[in-house]
Amino acid sequence: MATDICDIRNQIDHIDDTILDLINRRLNLAKRIGELKKDSGNRVVDSTRESEILRRLTSLNKGPLNPNVLHHIFIDIIAAARAVQASQRVAYLGPEATFTHLAATSHFGYSVTYVPQPSIREIFSEVEKGACDYGVVPVENSVEGSVRHTLDLFFESDLCICAERYQPVSYDLLAQEVRLRAIKTVYAHSQALNQCRNWLNQYLPDAELKECSSSAFAVGQSAREKQVAAIAGCGTAAIFRLEAVASKIEDFSRPPTRFLVIGKEKVRPSGRDKTSLMFALTHVPGALAGALAPITDAGINLVKIESRPTRHESWSHFFFVDLEGHFEDGSIQKAIELIKPHALYLKNLGSYPLIGVGV
Numbered sequence: 151m152a153t154d155i156c157d158i159r160n161q162i163d164h165i166d167d168t169i170l171d172l173i174n175r176r177l178n179l180a181k182r183i184g185e186l187k188k189d190s191g192n193r194v195v196d197s198t199r200e201s202e203i204l205r206r207l208t209s210l211n212k213g214p215l216n217p218n219v220l221h222h223i224f225i226d227i228i229a230a231a232r233a234v235q236a237s238q239r240v241a242y243l244g245p246e247a248t249f250t251h252l253a254a255t256s257h258f259g260y261s262v263t264y265v266p267q268p269s270i271r272e273i274f275s276e277v278e279k280g281a282c283d284y285g286v287v288p289v290e291n292s293v294e295g296s297v298r299h300t301l302d303l304f305f306e307s308d309l310c311i312c313a314e315r316y317q318p319v320s321y322d323l324l325a326q327e328v329r330l331r332a333i334k335t336v337y338a339h340s341q342a343l344n345q346c347r348n349w350l351n352q353y354l355p356d357a358e359l360k361e362c363s364s365s366a367f368a369v370g371q372s373a374r375e376k377q378v379a380a381i382a383g384c385g386t387a388a389i390f391r392l393e394a395v396a397s398k399i400e401d402f403s404r405p406p407t408r409f410l411v412i413g414k415e416k417v418r419p420s421g422r423d424k425t426s427l428m429f430a431l432t433h434v435p436g437a438l439a440g441a442l443a444p445i446t447d448a449g450i451n452l453v454k455i456e457s458r459p460t461r462h463e464s465w466s467h468f469f470f471v472d473l474e475g476h477f478e479d480g481s482i483q484k485a486i487e488l489i490k491p492h493a494l495y496l497k498n499l500g501s502y503p504l505i506g507v508g509v
């Protein structure tokens with residue numbers, strides 16, 4: 151038996167050596183691409199190429215590697231490749247361990263510098279003034295509030311959407327050690343606490359529950375004391391060097407929150423893309439039907455529509471629509487030209503690779 155394990159471990163060591171060698175060879179190639187990009191003035195991140203890589207590998211994968219794990223492994227390899235090309239700064243809605251932070255790390259990996267911001271407006275402004283290369287903002291069904299604010303800010307800003315990301319809203323119980331019995335106190339943000347009450351009643355009925363202002367504070371407390379646990383977003387254990395004592399401890403599972411990566415670059419077509427438009431219409435009967443008709447007539451899939459009051463006197467509503475396709479597609483360009491006469495204002499917020507929920 152022991153010899154068997156020994157033998158298998160030798161084989162694993164050999165495979166690890168090969169993986170390490172291949173990763174370094176891959177990084178050296180990426181470095182060469184980085185030099186070429188620098189010479190031609192191109193940006194380091196090519197979201198389209200990244201999504202092509204991830205889609206190709208996902209379709210090649212025959213298991214047992216879980217597709218989500220595949221995604222994480224290659225996001226980190228690509229992130230390491232970006233890091234050898236240039237250092238990158240990413241602004242997100244802080245503090246650490248928010249779902250926005252998780253969305254940012256699952257998109258950019260761990261080889262970039264993350265810069266927490268106190269508000270969505272400040273994320274936009276950091277990227278606009280060039281202090282950060284990208285920003286990550288919540289946009290739909292957020293647990294962190296004020297997502298409508300994100301849509302409003304696109305009106306004022308020239309930034310565009312470079313990518314989207316769906317982040318599951320799920321909680322882990324984190325602590326220094328994995329024995330549930332040892333936990334006497336649990337720190338958590340009020341939202342997290344409220345969403346995990348049943349689980350806490352069942353598994354930690356005697357623990358003292360302490361509400362605090364952020365998950366980052368909660369995990370800080372846990373990192374200080376062995377008998378203290380913290381509730382934080384699923385997957386944050388690694389960020390804080392704590393153990394996940396239990397996973398998915400929320401009472402009801404909720405749909406993933408959608409996040410946007412914002413930046414200055416226009417993203418080229420990947421073959422399966424989404425285009426986000428924002429337009430304002432006068433409040434007259436049939437205005438919306440007229441504006442949407444070119445989309446339907448062109449057979450374009452309208453993925454989402456949402457409206458917001460404009461807060462401008464003569465304009466009544468902004469509409470945000472997500473269309474399947476890329477701005478460079480003839481059908482999308484034609485539809486936009488036909489919408490324009492109906493709109494008081496129209497802005498293309500960007501085209502970016504379409505991502506399935508949960509990837």
Ligand SMILES: O=C(O)C(=O)C[C@]1(C(=O)O)C=C[C@@H](O)C=C1
Pocket residue numbers: 180183184194195196197199200203227228229231232
């Ligand atoms: O292909 C490129 O443009 C690269 O820079 C390489 C690479 C990669 O690691 O595969 C790294 C960063 C880009 O965002 C896309 C891909």
